[in-house]
Amino acid sequence: xxxxxxxxxxxxxxxxxxxxxxxxxxxxxxxxxxxxxxxxxxxxxxxxxxxxxxxxxxxxxxxxxxxxxxxxxxxxxxxxxxxxxxxxxxxxxxxxxxxxxxxxxxxxxxxxxxxxxxxxxxxxxxxxxxxxxxxxxxxxxxxxxxxxxxxxxxxxxxxxxxxxxxxxxxxxxxxxxxxxxxxxxxxxxxxxxxxxxxxxxxxxxxxxxxxxxxxxxxxxxxxxxxxxxxxxxxxxxxxxxxxxxxxxxxxxxxxxxxxxxxxxxxxxx
Numbered sequence: 001x002x003x004x005x006x007x008x009x010x011x012x013x014x015x016x017x018x019x020x021x022x023x024x025x026x027x028x029x030x031x032x033x034x035x036x037x038x039x040x041x042x043x044x045x046x047x048x049x050x051x052x053x054x055x056x057x058x059x060x061x062x063x064x065x066x067x068x069x070x071x072x073x074x075x076x077x078x079x080x081x082x083x084x085x086x087x088x089x090x091x092x093x094x095x096x097x098x099x100x101x102x103x104x105x106x107x108x109x110x111x112x113x114x115x116x117x118x119x120x121x122x123x124x125x126x127x128x129x130x131x132x133x134x135x136x137x138x139x140x141x142x143x144x145x146x147x148x149x150x151x152x153x154x155x156x157x158x159x160x161x162x163x164x165x166x167x168x169x170x171x172x173x174x175x176x177x178x179x180x181x182x183x184x185x186x187x188x189x190x191x192x193x194x195x196x197x198x199x200x201x202x203x204x205x206x207x208x209x210x211x212x213x214x215x216x217x218x219x220x221x222x223x224x225x226x227x228x229x230x231x232x233x234x235x236x237x238x239x240x241x242x243x244x245x246x247x248x249x250x251x252x253x254x255x256x257x258x259x260x261x262x263x264x265x266x267x268x269x
Contacts, residue, residue, distance in 0.1 A: 069184050073136065075232030076182065080139030083118050086231070091120075094257050096206075100124050100177055103204045103263060107131075109172025112196065114161045114189065115179025119144035119154075127151040132171075134159040164192045171196055177206040181233040190246055194268060203248075203266040209237045212259030220260070239264075 065071050079086075091097055104124040113121065116133035117140045125131060130153045135141055141156050159165050162185055174193045183189045193203050211217045220235050227235045239262040243250070252265035 072182070072184055072232045075229065076137040077139050079231050080118070080137055080143055083140070083231070084120070084143070087120070094261070096261070097124075099206055099256060099261060099263060103177065103206050103265070104175060106202060106204055106265060107173040107175050109201075110170070111173045111175060112164075112166070112171040113175040113177075114164070114193065115176055115182060116140070116144060116156065117179065119147050119156075121175065121177055122147050122149050122152070122154070125149070125152055129153070131155075132157060134161060134164070136160045162188045162192065164196050166196045168195050169198045172198055172201045174201070174203045176204070178208060180205065180207045180239070181209065181235060181237060186237065186242060187246075190243065194246070194248070197268045199268055201268050202251075203264075203268065205239075205243070205262070205264040205266070207237075207239050207262045208235060208260055209239045209262055210260070212255065216258055216260065 100121055101124045104121050105126060107125060107129060109130075111125075111129055111131045113131055113133040116135045117137075119133060122144075128151065132155055133144065134157045135144070136159065138158060141158060144156055161179070162183060174197050176189075176193070180186045180189060197203055211220065217236070224234065224236050227233055243262075243264060243266075249267045249269050250264055251267050252263070254263045255261060256263065
């Protein structure tokens with residue numbers, strides 16, 4: 001009734017032609033809005049379908065690669081000179097330098113850094129730290145050697161982190177920041193970390209992985225072929241499941257950046 005009164009009043013003031021023109025304009029605007037929304041939804045669904053198809057194809061192709069470690073090694077070698085350029089802006093916007101500084105400050109005694117890459121933690125260690133840093137990529141170590149910190153004792157060694165060439169119980173602290181996602185067999189790496197860590201020593205881990213938001217996890221899952229081909233890492237691993245399956249003594253754990261950054265301090269019993 002109220003709408004009818006308003007319509008009559010509007011007609012008395014402006015005339016029926018203006019009402020008709022107004023209604024037509026309103027209908028046209030609603031049609032355009034509906035059409036635009038339909039196009040966006042259709043485009044989004046088509047893109048998601050395309051990405052899913054690409055993901056399935058990549059999984060099939062990756063499963064057929066006879067030497068997967070060789071594939072990852074080549075990607076790491078080819079990407080080594082670009083890692084810092086790719087990561088600098090991303091890490092600053094996500095406060096990752098703060099997380100690096102937080103976790104690395106707990107490294108004490110004789111320190112092993114696994115998967116050191118281009119040595120992005122170099123300025124976060126406490127002065128006087130004694131660090132052995134290993135990586136399997138000569139090109140990454142070449143980039144690491146171009147950096148320096150006179151307050152630290154650092155030696156870089158070419159080693160495969162899945163087969164660490166040190167005796168049992170050698171190090172007081174093991175540091176791995178964003179290295180676990182680059183390994184083909186992260187469970188083997190965790191076992192090696194535990195083996196070379198002294199009893200009572202600590203394993204300090206930062207890793208990127210599956211988000212605790214489903215829509216972000218889906219996005220990362222769809223982009224896995226891109227990350228694996230360009231940078232050689234698996235962005236979609238659930239580290240809570242992987243690490244807690246080892247029945248380690250976790251004395252600190254936290255997740256940041258929508259749950260996609262995992263932080264652990266583990267003590268070897």
